[in-house]
Amino acid sequence: MARPSRRRLVSGNWKMYHDHVQAIRTVQDLGLRLAGLDLGAVDVSVHPPFTDLRSVQTVIEDRGVPVALGAQHCHNQDEGAFTGEVSPPMLARLGVRYVIVGHSERRTLFGQTDEEVAAILRAVVRHGMTPIVCVGETETERDQGVTHARLESQTKAALGGLPAQQVAGLVVAYEPIWAIGTGRTAEPGDAQVACGHIRQVVAGLADDEAAQSLRIQYGGSVRPDNTAELMTQPDVDGLLVGGASLEAASFAAIVREAGANPR
Ligand code: PGA
Numbered sequence: 001m002a003r004p005s006r007r008r009l010v011s012g013n014w015k016m017y018h019d020h021v022q023a024i025r026t027v028q029d030l031g032l033r034l035a036g037l038d039l040g041a042v043d044v045s046v047h048p049p050f051t052d053l054r055s056v057q058t059v060i061e062d063r064g065v066p067v068a069l070g071a072q073h074c075h076n077q078d079e080g081a082f083t084g085e086v087s088p089p090m091l092a093r094l095g096v097r098y099v100i101v102g103h104s105e106r107r108t109l110f111g112q113t114d115e116e117v118a119a120i121l122r123a124v125v126r127h128g129m130t131p132i133v134c135v136g137e138t139e140t141e142r143d144q145g146v147t148h149a150r151l152e153s154q155t156k157a158a159l160g161g162l163p164a165q166q167v168a169g170l171v172v173a174y175e176p177i178w179a180i181g182t183g184r185t186a187e188p189g190d191a192q193v194a195c196g197h198i199r200q201v202v203a204g205l206a207d208d209e210a211a212q213s214l215r216i217q218y219g220g221s222v223r224p225d226n227t228a229e230l231m232t233q234p235d236v237d238g239l240l241v242g243g244a245s246l247e248a249a250s251f252a253a254i255v256r257e258a259g260a261n262p263r
Pocket of ligand 1: 013179180181182183219220221222240241242244
């Protein structure tokens with residue numbers, strides 16, 4: 001089969017770090033560091049907290065910073081009496097391009113269900129943005145040998161029933177929960193097997209063409225020094241980076257490595 005021509009996507013998930021002043025500084029710094037890089041083969045997104053989005057959008061536009069604006073979450077309704085929530089059209093209006101959906105922290109700490117993940121994903125697509133749908137096994141599931149079953153059920157619950165041409169444009173992030181924020185990264189070979197399995201599941205849900213176009217990121221303790229090896233895996237199309245995306249220097253180093261290592 002021909003080599004896949006999927007563009008890489010490196011995304012920085014800032015979680016609940018950086019107020020808008022710190023965010024402005026970080027994105028300005030990132031702009032300077034990315035300016036000299038060849039980003040011909042890699043897309044980059046940053047996902048700040050909601051209160052930073054407007055400020056970060058302004059810096060990106062004013063300075064021509066080569067990153068897309070991302071969000072970490074949203075509600076599935078366009079508007080309504082949902083105290084504390086933010087809607088997809090509000091994000092789209094701000095120029096948000098990517099929205100993380102179903103991050104394991106939202107699933108475990110805020111009780112987000114597979115059904116909610118599916119509804120948010122569809123709302124994000126409806127408003128012209130790209131969801132980054134997170135799936136991943138716990139350490140116990142890994143020890144029990146049910147990783148593939150877990151990935152399959154989460155992927156099916158999120159993507160099942162979507163038309164193939166919509167599936168083709170999505171991003172899935174494989175994030176083993178035991179690797180998030182722990183300093184323990186999946187072995188690149190294991191990340192490949194998991195991402196390959198997700199692609200197979202997607203082919204069964206949609207079709208081969210959609211599965212070959214859909215991008216799959218790896219996430220969980222990604223750092224500049226483990227990026228290159230992860231990126232040589234054929235089914236790893238990018239990275240979802242938490243802690244190491246908070247500093248412009250380390251995030252830019254990851255982006256550089258991701259763009260520099262062909263598979
Ligand atoms: P980490 O987080 O890189 O800090 O492990 C990844 C994520 O939660 O998306």
